[in-house]
Amino acid sequence: MKSLFVIFLILSTSLIWKNSGDKIFSITWPEKTYDYSVNPRSDSKIQLGRALFYDPILSKDNSISCSSCHLQATGFTHVDHDLSHGIDGRIGTRNSMALMNLAWSTSFMWDGGVPALDRQTIAPITDHNEMDEDLKKVLKKLNKLPRYRKAFLEAFGAEEATTQNLLFAISQFELELISNNSKYDKYLRGEAQFNEQEQNGLQLFRNNCASCHTEPLFTSHKFENNGLPLDPTLMDYGRKKITNLAEDAQKFKVPTLRNIKHTYPYMHDGRFSKLREVLDHYTDNIERSSTLSPQLKKAIKLSSNEKADIIAFLFTLTDDDFLFNPKFGYPREFFSKE
Amino acid sequence: MRILLFFLVLANQTFSQEKAELNFTFLFQGDSLQENTWYITKKGDSLKFETIRFFVSVPPKNEVSADAAHLVDWSKPETHNWSVPLNEKRELVITYGLEPLYHTASVMEGDLDPSLGMYWAWQSGYIHLKIEGESPSANTRNNKFQYHLGGYLDPFSVDKTINFGQIYESNVQIKIDLWDVFRLVNVKKENEIMIPGKQAVRMMKKMINGFVLLGAY
Incomplete structure (x- = not known):
């Protein structure tokens, strides 16, 4: 009995040593939580989402894009601003969140008010202090532009933008924002x-x-x-x-x-x-x-x-590979087409 | 042989009907509800109705389908009919509002499109029932009353799923009599509910009394 206890003691001490010492203990990444079955990954959706992320067309006066408050070089957040601001210089009530590894997130916003990534973008688009725009008007503006009609057709098989496809595309770009090379x-x-x-x-x-x-x-x-x-x-x-x-x-x-x-x-x-x-x-x-x-x-x-x-x-x-990855940057090519 | 025949008839009956055709009628004390008309409630409040919209849906099993949710809008008669599948026991099971999975799933097509004015972006939930109008009893801007009843998180979820049992005829009429909807509502005291919570749950319980299945025919 005594020897058993000693063995147990040795075993448990070695386990603690392994975890608390300067040894690396291997850390495996969990499974992504995002359900791709509803919105399968595709390059054309990612590229469309990237364009939308950088396009101020989403805001009421076409002045603010997602990237206004989520800048790549600063981990997709609004550096040096305690509270972020939207159109007309309106100030919000919270610090913009850094966007990365969202495929693993289980809820969104500081209060978790948004339960799914695909529904998150509705909040900044429609919030009075952010883009203050109506979803229907966004779709109307997008549907007027040939470059978006073409991009929606490529991504979803239909020229006409819908709320769901708009949100799915932005999600696809955001899901690519993976930081794992620090x-x-x-x-x-x-x-x-x-x-x-x-x-x-x-x-x-x-x-x-x-x-x-x-x-x-x-x-x-x-x-x-x-x-x-x-x-x-x-x-x-x-x-x-x-x-x-x-x-x-x-x-x-x-x-x-x-x-x-x-x-x-x-x-x-x-x-x-x-x-x-x-x-x-x-x-x-x-x-x-x-x-x-x-x-x-x-x-x-x-x-x-x-x-x-x-x-x-x-x-x-x-993770400089993340902060300076050209794939996540402003899609100059998309906007210079017309 | 006779037994076999019996089962054949039973099977025929079981599979003959898979859907119910719901028809929603808006009334006030039994008469058709009119726009730009003043009504007096049991509590003595004068009301004029402008907006009445609500979701009705089939409870989802594991996943959400846009076809399984329907937005009924008083001002749009084409939305007053909805064809709904019966469950495997031929029972009509519907939800007034939307069960939680509808609020968290990615499906946002059809009537679940968040651009239709029945969605709270800041807390990502659909408004289950929206009733708006005017009443001198409402001490608000322009005497407007606004009930935006929603919420899907426990313990403040307001969806109400009802099993109406087996339905033998396909046409099902549901009447929404605003006299009954407002029977327990004191518009002087409660005239603006715009967020989920206790008050919304309580109000939904009062109002849902006015939604009555008249029967199948």
Whole structure:
């Protein structure tokens, strides 16, 4: 019996060592959650979606496109803007989300109000503070243009744009926005080395942050209250607006941290412009409330050097192949056809 | 032989009818509901109706098909008839509104097209029932009352699925008598419901009383 216990002890210690040491433990990507059976992948849909993503025709006064707030070089988000703005300089209430690895997302927007990627684009197109346009008018505008008639015909077999086909095309482009070639990914695959600081940062990250920012997507897809005090100018209760449940007050979607070096400012309202401020929040300024994430109930303790190490690790999540992939950029060719 | 014949007749009966032809009629105290006409409710509110629209659908099994949902619009008589498949037991099972899968699936064709004004983009759900009009009882801008009843997340989902049992005739008439729809509604107190929640659930329960299957013929 005693020897059994000793064997168990050795086994469990070695397992812990394997996970908490500087060894790489292999991380497999989960299956995509997007259901391609309804909207099968095709290059012509992707190219049409890309054109629509970059075309301000989606907005009421033809001034704002998706890319106005989702810029490729900054991880498809609106860098340096705490709250994003739409037509006529109208200011929204939240920081634009970074767009990447959406094929794995289970809900969309900071409050998860949109349950399917194909339905997401309706929100920015019709929102008063964003594009403020009517879906029917968008279709009318698109159907007048030969280049779109041709593109819809190629993509869906019908010249006439429909709401569903418009949304399916944009989804197809967004589904292509996959970021999986950062230094971190290469490190996991054994193609790159971490320096001591990055390695230490990874370890600290796994011990303190990874239960919500779960690898390899760096999000649990869940909604959490991360202890931010309510901004009295916004009074944004997040998920509660969607579910009408008190238990969801101040919960927001856990965002991915991939390409985080470039996606500032941070948090749903963009209140922090530096990663250091984010980490200081988690160690020093958590506001306790009944809906606070259970993971934050026990204080996170990090020294100044440890914070620097975590930031060094977070910088390894930058994926230049993603940020500068010409396939995701402005489709000059499409717009120069006429 | 006689037994075989019995089964043949039974089988013939079972498979003879797979669909029901629904017809929706809009009434007020039994008379056809008219536009630009003032009506007085049981609670004493004067009302003039402008918009009455609602979804009726077949509960989806695993996937959504655009044909299985239908938007009935008072102002469009061509929408007042809908052919609906019966289930395998020859029962007529329909939902007033749309079960949750309709709100989360990618299918957005036909009456499920979000551009038809029955969709909330910010929380991605269809409005199940929309009733709008004017009433001096409504202390709102231009005395408008607006009920946009929706919500698909528990515990505030407002869809109501009803099994009407086996149907032996194909023509089924459903009357929507606004007298009954408003029987329990106090327009002075509740005249604008535009978001899902407790209030919407309560209002849907009151209003759905006015939707009555008259019978098959």
